[in-house]
Amino acid sequence: MSVDQRVATYAAKRALACAFIVWGIATLVFLMIKAIPGDEAQSAAGITATPAQVEQVRHRLGLDHSLPVQYVDYLGRLAHGDLGTSIVSFRPVREELTERIPASVELVGSAMLLDVLVGVPLGMLAAARFRRTTDNVVRWVAILASAVPLFWLGLMLQSFVGLKLDLLPLSGSQTIGKESPRVTGMATVDALLAGNLSGFGDAVAHLVLPAVTLSIPFIGFVSRITRSSIVGTLQSDFASVVRAKGASESRIVVRHALPNSLGPIVTFAALQFGWMFSATVLVESIFGRPGVGSYLADSVTQKDTFAVLGLVLFIGTVVAVASAVADMIQLLVDPRIRAAQVGAPA
Amino acid sequence: MTDLLQRPERLRIRPRVRRRTARRRMTWSELATYGAVLVLLVLAVVGPWIAPHDPYLVDQRNTLLAPSGEHWLGTDGTGRDLFSRLLAGARPSIIGAVVTVLAAATIGVVVAAIAATAGRVVDGIVMRICEVVLSLPVMMTGLGLAVALGPSQKSAVIALILASWPSFARLARSEIRRVMVSPHVEAAQVLGVSRWRLLTKHVLPNSLDTVYVKAAMDVGGVIVIISSLSFIGAGAQAPSAEWGAMVESGSRFLNNAWWVTGAPGLAILVTSAAFSLAGDALRARLDPMLSSSLGEAPR
Amino acid sequence: MTTVPPVLDVRDLTVDVRAAHGPVRLLHGVSLQLRRGERVALVGESGSGKSVFARSLIRLDDAMTVGGSVQFDGADLVTASERRLREVRGQGIGLVFQDPLSSLDPVKRIGDQVMEPLVIRGVPKREARERARDVLDRLGVPNAARRMDAYPHEFSGGMRQRVCLAMAIVAEPAVLIADEPTTALDVRVQEQVMQLIEEISADGGPAVLLITHDLGLVAGFAHRVAVMYAGRLIEVAGVDDLYADPRHPYTRGLLDSVPRIDLHEGDLTAIPGTPASPFHPVGGCPFHPRCAAALEHCAHEEPLLTVLPSPMPFHDRQVACHRAGEIVHGRTA
Numbered sequence: 001m002s003v004d005q006r007v008a009t010y011a012a013k014r015a016l017a018c019a020f021i022v023w024g025i026a027t028l029v030f031l032m033i034k035a036i037p038g039d040e041a042q043s044a045a046g047i048t049a050t051p052a053q054v055e056q057v058r059h060r061l062g063l064d065h066s067l068p069v070q071y072v073d074y075l076g077r078l079a080h081g082d083l084g085t086s087i088v089s090f091r092p093v094r095e096e097l098t099e100r101i102p103a104s105v106e107l108v109g110s111a112m113l114l115d116v117l118v119g120v121p122l123g124m125l126a127a128a129r130f131r132r133t134t135d136n137v138v139r140w141v142a143i144l145a146s147a148v149p150l151f152w153l154g155l156m157l158q159s160f161v162g163l164k165l166d167l168l169p170l171s172g173s174q175t176i177g178k179e180s181p182r183v184t185g186m187a188t189v190d191a192l193l194a195g196n197l198s199g200f201g202d203a204v205a206h207l208v209l210p211a212v213t214l215s216i217p218f219i220g221f222v223s224r225i226t227r228s229s230i231v232g233t234l235q236s237d238f239a240s241v242v243r244a245k246g247a248s249e250s251r252i253v254v255r256h257a258l259p260n261s262l263g264p265i266v267t268f269a270a271l272q273f274g275w276m277f278s279a280t281v282l283v284e285s286i287f288g289r290p291g292v293g294s295y296l297a298d299s300v301t302q303k304d305t306f307a308v309l310g311l312v313l314f315i316g317t318v319v320a321v322a323s324a325v326a327d328m329i330q331l332l333v334d335p336r337i338r339a340a341q342v343g344a345p346a
Numbered sequence: 347m348t349d350l351l352q353r354p355e356r357l358r359i360r361p362r363v364r365r366r367t368a369r370r371r372m373t374w375s376e377l378a379t380y381g382a383v384l385v386l387l388v389l390a391v392v393g394p395w396i397a398p399h400d401p402y403l404v405d406q407r408n409t410l411l412a413p414s415g416e417h418w419l420g421t422d423g424t425g426r427d428l429f430s431r432l433l434a435g436a437r438p439s440i441i442g443a444v445v446t447v448l449a450a451a452t453i454g455v456v457v458a459a460i461a462a463t464a465g466r467v468v469d470g471i472v473m474r475i476c477e478v479v480l481s482l483p484v485m486m487t488g489l490g491l492a493v494a495l496g497p498s499q500k501s502a503v504i505a506l507i508l509a510s511w512p513s514f515a516r517l518a519r520s521e522i523r524r525v526m527v528s529p530h531v532e533a534a535q536v537l538g539v540s541r542w543r544l545l546t547k548h549v550l551p552n553s554l555d556t557v558y559v560k561a562a563m564d565v566g567g568v569i570v571i572i573s574s575l576s577f578i579g580a581g582a583q584a585p586s587a588e589w590g591a592m593v594e595s596g597s598r599f600l601n602n603a604w605w606v607t608g609a610p611g612l613a614i615l616v617t618s619a620a621f622s623l624a625g626d627a628l629r630a631r632l633d634p635m636l637s638s639s640l641g642e643a644p645r
Numbered sequence: 646m647t648t649v650p651p652v653l654d655v656r657d658l659t660v661d662v663r664a665a666h667g668p669v670r671l672l673h674g675v676s677l678q679l680r681r682g683e684r685v686a687l688v689g690e691s692g693s694g695k696s697v698f699a700r701s702l703i704r705l706d707d708a709m710t711v712g713g714s715v716q717f718d719g720a721d722l723v724t725a726s727e728r729r730l731r732e733v734r735g736q737g738i739g740l741v742f743q744d745p746l747s748s749l750d751p752v753k754r755i756g757d758q759v760m761e762p763l764v765i766r767g768v769p770k771r772e773a774r775e776r777a778r779d780v781l782d783r784l785g786v787p788n789a790a791r792r793m794d795a796y797p798h799e800f801s802g803g804m805r806q807r808v809c810l811a812m813a814i815v816a817e818p819a820v821l822i823a824d825e826p827t828t829a830l831d832v833r834v835q836e837q838v839m840q841l842i843e844e845i846s847a848d849g850g851p852a853v854l855l856i857t858h859d860l861g862l863v864a865g866f867a868h869r870v871a872v873m874y875a876g877r878l879i880e881v882a883g884v885d886d887l888y889a890d891p892r893h894p895y896t897r898g899l900l901d902s903v904p905r906i907d908l909h910e911g912d913l914t915a916i917p918g919t920p921a922s923p924f925h926p927v928g929g930c931p932f933h934p935r936c937a938a939a940l941e942h943c944a945h946e947e948p949l950l951t952v953l954p955s956p957m958p959f960h961d962r963q964v965a966c967h968r969a970g971e972i973v974h975g976r977t978a
Contacts, residue, residue, distance in 0.1 A: 020474075021477065021478055021481045024474070024475075024477070024478030024481070025478060025481065025482055027478075028478060028479065028482070028487075029490065032490050032491055032494040033494065035491070035494045035495060036494045036495075037495070037496060139626075143619055143622050143623055143626065144615070144619050146567075146622065147566055147570065147615055147618035147619035147622050148570075148615055149570050149573055149574065149577075149590070149593070149611055149614045149615060149618070150570075150574070151574060151577045151578075151590075151593060151594075151611075152593050152607070152608075152610075152611030152612075152614065152615070153611075155593065155597050155600060155607050155611070156604075156607070156608060156611065158600065159600045159601070159604045159607070160604075163600065163601050236747065237742060237744060237747035237748050238747060238748055238749055238750045238751075240700070240705055240706075240742070241740070241742060241748045241749070241809070241812070242750065242761070243705055243734065244703065244705060244734050244735060244739075244740040244813075245734060245735040245761050245762040245765065245812060245816075246731045246732065246733070246734040246735035246736060246762060246765050246766070246816075247731070247735075247761065247765055248731060248765075251765065256750050256753070259750075259752050259753070260750065260751065260752055262752075274483055275483050275485070278483040278485045278486045278489075279485065281485070281489070281578060282574055282577065282578065285578070286597075296489075297578050297579075300489070300493055300497070300578050300579050300580050301578070301579050303493075303497075305493055305494060308489065308490060308493045309490050309493070309494065312482070312486045312487075312489060312490035315482075315483070315486050316481065316482045316483075316486060319481060319482065319483060320481050323481065334752060
């Protein structure tokens with residue numbers, strides 16, 4: 001087999017594992033639905049439903065069948081992309097979700113950018129100054145950052161930077177009157193596509209506070225992962241060899257330790273994408289951004305259980321796919337892993 | 347020798363547990379972090395009793411007071427004393443997290459012990475389950491379950507226990523498997539020590555160090571997650587002084603009384619950081635790779 | 646020969662590391678000179694401080710406190726600035742380590758790693774690549790030009806050690822230090838690598854300091870041998886003198902524990918006792934607890950490395966033993 005074929009085989013295997021995980025999550029969510037106390041048809045139809053309507057829902061959801069049949073039905077509906085129906089708006093969860101995904105991707109993307117740009121260099125700095133004052137300071141900052149409750153940080157930033165100093169807009173994703181026509185659903189990208197520069201500036205201004213809020217705890221995590229990974233590499237034999245070649249400490253960190261630590265960092269970044277996506281539930285509602293997270297938060301407040309569970313399933317799937325993608329990226333950046341997974345080229 | 351083989355239970359092959367803990371003196375920063383955690387735990391227990399005011403007493407004439415001698419941290423939107431509420435809230439916030447982690451760790455270790463000894467089929471199934479649960483962010487599992495069970499502090503704790511035991515199970519299993527193949531355990535096995543005794547006397551005592559460290563480090567994170575669940579309405583409900591719920595109810599008065607939101611959030615931050623720092627200190631103590639300088643390295 | 650100043654002049658080198666209960670001394674004042682074109686072997690058991698000696702010459706480890714002096718190229722490396730040290734590392738003194746696999750960066754191409762000592766010093770990429778290829782060629786890496794794009798895991802152990810040698814000599818250092826360069830290799834490959842090091846040092850190449858615990862490698866290779874025990878040199882002599890007439894009981898013990906063609910198998914003996922540990926220092930001569938010839942005096946006073954008069958010129962030898970004068974052929978007269 002050629003290397004390409006082996007890579008393809010590996011990718012197929014990884015995709016299969018990912019499918020297994022998604023199936024597992026679906027099963028988990030099915031169990032959660034079954035854990036809802038009381039009559040499920042009654043819950044699904046809403047409190048205001050008449051007995052006839054309840055029976056209708058019971059029939060539509062197949063709740064009059066046995067549990068295994070219900071389970072198979074449930075998986076069948078999922079396979080068609082049916083994530084359930086809101087018991088508040090009676091709209092399919094999928095419909096509302098698709099409208100809101102771009103805004104969340106925009107937020108998570110910019111938060112990730114921020115946290116890699118700040119967290120990775122911070123970790124490198126700490127590792128290069130291993131066990132010295134800088135290292136200790138970074139460690140404290142990182143622990144504090146990862147202990148910050150996101151929702152509180154968001155409110156505080158809103159209160160001081162938004163309200164008191166009036167530097168940045170408080171909520172929403174753009175100012176009314178400055179919107180651009182919806183193409184992608186991401187306010188910044190749409191403004192650029194429309195050539196609307198003031199609209200772009202406005203959308204970015206709206207993005208700053210939520211993105212900073214979302215990224216801060218993760219900056220703590222990323223810097224610690226980076227630090228420990230690089231410290232490990234710096235203590236390995238080849239780091240001594242490179243030092244013996246006359247390389248400066250910064251060259252060793254940037255040219256050797258960082259590429260060797262990319263594996264854990266990439267894996268973490270991908271996992272983080274999922275975590276950030278689930279953390280939008282805290283940030284988007286505070287900043288009034290119309291994304292997946294604020295939909296989820298609203299559903300919790302309105303006790304819209306089926307919408308909540310549908311969204312949990314969706315986010316779980318995002319996470320599973322992200323981690324599979326991370327493994328594939330690792331394969332591309334790390335020749336050792338390539339060798340271990342698909343064998344060394346002959 | 348034959349006599350020994352016939353009565354293996356009386357054999358005492360105790361592994362020499364290698365703890366580096368005793369060797370190094372505690373530094374002042376370690377003492378400070380352990381001390382902070384201790385103080386917080388004590389507050390969580392006695393907090394409601396030492397509160398200067400009734401944390402649930404509504405006083406409509408004195409709402410949103412600024413901090414003063416009478417009300418150290420001011421009052422909230424219904425005139426309740428904020429400082430007293432913070433003290434009262436220490437219990438659901440901290441004890442909730444500690445209970446969650448202890449329960450999750452216990453379940454995890456028990457499941458891991460079963461998986462590691464029961465054979466490959468059971469092991470495989472357990473590990474697949476763990477894999478699935480772990481692929482979902484704890485926040486999402488917690489949210490989904492808590493909402494399904496009906497939002498309350500109890501639901502949130504149960505949900506988080508169910509969401510976080512697999513990470514302990516996975517860790518404990520790999521440690522148990524590592525210790526199972528170590529020479530002293532194999533020696534005991536050859537001598538016919540019973541499975542149960544092998545596990546409880548030889549394997550577990552030597553494989554739980556990392557579990558303790560993880561537990562200590564997790565408490566800080568769980569505190570934040572529990573309060574997050576309350577904040578979005580999937581955990582502790584309205585009158586409760588749980589810190590996340592307090593942040594939520596305070597957020598309505600952000601523009602004229604920021605401290606009503608600021609104080610409980612700061613409490614979460616400080617508590618979570620204290621537990622994380624203590625966990626980190628414990629890890630540095632137990633992790634030979636990071637704690638050993640060149641001189642201590644095994645030769 | 647004695648009038649030529651040595652390329653590397655180590656005087657009274659001490660190394661301490663921090664440990665849980667204060668500093669621990671790993672090297673106790675080691676002095677050794679290396680002359681141009683010379684091949685010196687530093688031998689001793691593991692833990693005797695051989696590797697520490699090599700690493701401390703160019704201050705590779707932050708955790709080590711180095712004292713004494715290391716004169717090289719007009720500078721004292723013990724007190725030199727970090728910047729000056731970086732110039733010496735690689736270009737003045739090249740180092741080869743024991744394990745060729747862990748010595749190479751697993752995610753960098755071989756070529757880039759061999760070029761690195763040149764690239765750091767501002768040699769243009771193209772020229773650095775050519776020189777790296779030439780060195781790899783010279784060291785017998787087949788298809789060097791193409792293999793430079795490969796990764797370390799695609800090389801065999803012997804080839805990896807050739808790559809490590811290439812990295813150490815590509816910047817043409819005046820001194821090459823090889824720290825157990827063959828220990829991790831097959832016996833057959835060991836010979837090839839030793840052969841290569843010998844070739845490198847011939848005609849105008851670097852002076853070589855070979856660090857090894859294997860006296861079998863030393864005989865056909867080194868001009869002089871320095872024996873280290875417990876962080877001290879206890880005997881320094883020309884290779885023939887040392888093999889023919891070891892003066893220190895420890896050297897004798899080392900030679901007796903190596904199989905030799907000229908001796909019968911039954912004559913192999915091990916040195917009794919356990920190697921000295923820097924964490925549990927003993928008073929007096931560090932070897933006295935294991936020494937068959939030890940007198941009471943040996944437990945109290947540490948013998949200094951002293952020059953033994955020799956009838957032949959240039960054959961000065963040094964021994965650190967109270968009874969060196971009485972001992973002939975390693976045995977008390």
